[in-house]
Amino acid sequence: MKSVRVFCVLCGLLFSAQSFAGIELTRLFADGMVLQRAQPVRVWGWATPGQSIRVTFDGRSISSVAAPSGRWEAMLPAHAAGGPFLLSVEGDATAIVLHDVLVGEVWICSGQSNMELTVSQANDPAATMAAATDPLIRQFKVPKSWSDTPDDRLAGGAWVAASPQTVGAFTAAGYFFARELRARLGVPVGLINTTWGGSSIEAWTDAATQGVDAEAFKAKMRGRDADDQRRLDEVRARIVDWQAPRRGLVDGRAVWADPQLDDTAWAEIPMSRRWEESGYEGMDGFAWYRTTFELSAEDAAKGIVLGLGPIDDSDQTWVNGQLVGGMQVAWNKPRVYQVNSEALRAGRNTIAVRVEDLGGGGGIYGDPQLRFVRTADGVSHPLADAWKFKPDDVRLNLDDDKNQIATLLYNKMIHPLQPYTIKGVIWYQGEANATPASAYPYRQQFARMIGSWRQQWQEGDFPFLWVQIANFASGGDTPEYSPWATLRDSQSAALALRNTAQAVIIDIGNPADIHPRNKQEVGRRLALAARHLAYGEKLVYSGPTYKAMRVTGAKVELSFEHRGARLMARDRASPLQGFTIAGVDRGFVPAQAVVVGDHVLVWNEGVKHPTAVAYAWSDNPEAANLVNAEGLPASPFRTDDSLACLPWGSPPGSRKCTLPEPGSVAAGTVAAGNQP
Numbered sequence: 001m002k003s004v005r006v007f008c009v010l011c012g013l014l015f016s017a018q019s020f021a022g023i024e025l026t027r028l029f030a031d032g033m034v035l036q037r038a039q040p041v042r043v044w045g046w047a048t049p050g051q052s053i054r055v056t057f058d059g060r061s062i063s064s065v066a067a068p069s070g071r072w073e074a075m076l077p078a079h080a081a082g083g084p085f086l087l088s089v090e091g092d093a094t095a096i097v098l099h100d101v102l103v104g105e106v107w108i109c110s111g112q113s114n115m116e117l118t119v120s121q122a123n124d125p126a127a128t129m130a131a132a133t134d135p136l137i138r139q140f141k142v143p144k145s146w147s148d149t150p151d152d153r154l155a156g157g158a159w160v161a162a163s164p165q166t167v168g169a170f171t172a173a174g175y176f177f178a179r180e181l182r183a184r185l186g187v188p189v190g191l192i193n194t195t196w197g198g199s200s201i202e203a204w205t206d207a208a209t210q211g212v213d214a215e216a217f218k219a220k221m222r223g224r225d226a227d228d229q230r231r232l233d234e235v236r237a238r239i240v241d242w243q244a245p246r247r248g249l250v251d252g253r254a255v256w257a258d259p260q261l262d263d264t265a266w267a268e269i270p271m272s273r274r275w276e277e278s279g280y281e282g283m284d285g286f287a288w289y290r291t292t293f294e295l296s297a298e299d300a301a302k303g304i305v306l307g308l309g310p311i312d313d314s315d316q317t318w319v320n321g322q323l324v325g326g327m328q329v330a331w332n333k334p335r336v337y338q339v340n341s342e343a344l345r346a347g348r349n350t351i352a353v354r355v356e357d358l359g360g361g362g363g364i365y366g367d368p369q370l371r372f373v374r375t376a377d378g379v380s381h382p383l384a385d386a387w388k389f390k391p392d393d394v395r396l397n398l399d400d401d402k403n404q405i406a407t408l409l410y411n412k413m414i415h416p417l418q419p420y421t422i423k424g425v426i427w428y429q430g431e432a433n434a435t436p437a438s439a440y441p442y443r444q445q446f447a448r449m450i451g452s453w454r455q456q457w458q459e460g461d462f463p464f465l466w467v468q469i470a471n472f473a474s475g476g477d478t479p480e481y482s483p484w485a486t487l488r489d490s491q492s493a494a495l496a497l498r499n500t501a502q503a504v505i506i507d508i509g510n511p512a513d514i515h516p517r518n519k520q521e522v523g524r525r526l527a528l529a530a531r532h533l534a535y536g537e538k539l540v541y542s543g544p545t546y547k548a549m550r551v552t553g554a555k556v557e558l559s560f561e562h563r564g565a566r567l568m569a570r571d572r573a574s575p576l577q578g579f580t581i582a583g584v585d586r587g588f589v590p591a592q593a594v595v596v597g598d599h600v601l602v603w604n605e606g607v608k609h610p611t612a613v614a615y616a617w618s619d620n621p622e623a624a625n626l627v628n629a630e631g632l633p634a635s636p637f638r639t640d641d642s643l644a645c646l647p648w649g650s651p652p653g654s655r656k657c658t659l660p661e662p663g664s665v666a667a668g669t670v671a672a673g674n675q676p
Contacts, residue, residue, distance in 0.1 A: 043074045118172055138162065138190050146409055150411045192420070275287065296346060300344040301344075306373060434476075461497075509620075578623055583609050614640075
């Protein structure tokens with residue numbers, strides 16, 4: 001957000017001026033904060049160079065002196081869980097007192113939209129919010145913001161205690177994770193929610209880790225800023241007469257849905273593209289679409305089905321001034337609304353759609369075949385390719401793509417958090433990198449990002465837990481290559497790092513929605529991993545993970561780690577599904593599979609000399625059903641090394657790899673070095 005970025009610069013200047021008269025704390029240190037228990041806690045801020053600083057917490061005081069840069073830091077001794085306490089910071093002539101400070105467990109929650117998705121958007125929001133009566137779960141929400149250089153100061157944020165009134169805005173995955181920890185540990189839990197929907201891993205990683213030349217990057221961004229401003233000016237000139245707010249919907253009355261409205265002065269817009277691609281770049285907020293269609297008296301009397309295609313993000317839809325449907329935050333769901341005869345008339349009928357775009361792409365878009373009027377006889381009639389269009393109460397910015405640019409989010413949304421003392425990180429990201437060009441490189445990028453964050457926080461190999469991306473029909477899956485399966489494999493490869501774990505959720509995704517709503521189970525599975533890695537509980541915290549294969553004759557025997565009490569199909573009465581097998585021709589075909597003791601035996605009668613097995617290897621492996629007795633799903637895998645032989649950017653199918661010989665043992669790609 002350009003406005004946020006400029007505001008932050010002004011704040012920085014203001015704080016610099018104020019620091020000569022007093023003390024500044026980083027925004028994380030505020031009323032209602034949660035400090036990490038049982039670990040020394042860093043407290044830091046800025047003051048006049050040379051000023052003496054004294055930090056007092058629960059009867060213990062630590063002194064510090066502001067450096068020539070103005071920055072000061074003090075280290076409080078480890079403290080047991082509890083609170084509320086007061087924390088005071090005193091300088092030569094100024095004192096700051098923070099109230100309602102708790103000590104418990106602090107976790108960073110980061111990633112893209114599936115971590116950003118709120119409690120109000122997850123399953124059963126009303127019941128969840130009504131039950132959120134535990135104020136010892138708290139969230140600090142880092143605003144979406146970016147910088148082309150590492151910035152020590154956050155753009156904003158405040159600590160908020162969970163309640164029925166506030167928890168709807170919490171990260172859902174994070175909240176359900178925290179709720180599980182509260183039930184098990186009985187101590188306060190603080191979540192630092194630093195997320196941005198659609199963000200790539202490159203945006204969350206610092207320049208040095210990615211080999212980015214910082215000075216050259218700054219110069220490039222200055223040129224980009226100038227180009228952004230030019231494009232914004234062009235859009236601003238286009239909508240200058242449309243800035244009066246909410247003229248289309250006044251006191252609940254849809255003025256612009258009136259079929260008698262004269263819309264001849266409205267612009268026209270093509271319906272196959274979002275509005276950013278049609279001359280309204282950087283526009284968020286509300287805009288209206290209008291068109292008409294014809295009906296016979298007979299068809300009007302019987303009612304119709306109205307198809308509008310997907311709408312990014314939310315809509316309200318009227319026919320002849322009567323509200324006939326609407327969806328909230330369903331950017332990729334085609335709208336199909338039943339329209340009864342009372343809303344219809346013989347002859348011309350008017351459709352009006354009020355669209356709200358929260359960020360990124362906006363408007364009605366997609367396949368023209370999804371926009372239709374279907375009469376009672378089952379015949380579909382296409383709607384116009386271009387509709388009337390008018391913005392209403394919009395805002396302009398060109399920050400939506402900043403979540404794709406290397407380092408920008410790290411600089412403003414991660415770097416300022418360091419070195420706040422934490423227990424660990426939960427991470428839910430990867431969908432943005434699940435492409436043919438990015439899915440395999442992710443395995444190095446992800447491991448390097450984890451390593452760099454750990455180094456920068458200076459707390460050793462703290463627990464780093466992540467959610468493996470869910471099953472989803474992305475449309476990019478082919479018989480030769482699955483970008484989502486490759487991305488999952490890249491995530492699994494990071495389990496070779498110490499003190500890591502992943503929550504596999506290929507059984508609870510929604511093939512038609514990239515944002516699965518069952519975040520309760522996501523949080524529970526993350527909490528299982530935390531209870532083992534971070535808190536030392538002896539429990540089954542992971543589903544089966546591939547360990548090795550042995551070829552015996554025409555069958556392949558697979559062994560697994562994290563088998564739990566036993567291996568089994570999710571539905572015990574069903575056969576194992578989701579396995580494929582390859583012979584010497586390296587073509588994978590469906591396979592039969594059965595659990596034999598602690599192993600899985602895989603075969604296909606037509607494959608006499610098997611060389612490799614794959615499991616759940618597709619974007620949407622919803623049929624895959626291998627679990628342990630504790631109900632945790634097996635992680636997707638391939639036993640061959642063809643992914644490692646695939647040069648970045650080369651076309652699928654061009655790889656040449658050596659496959660294991662019959663009778664040999666092939667080790668899995670997932671190492672067992674993730675124990676604390």
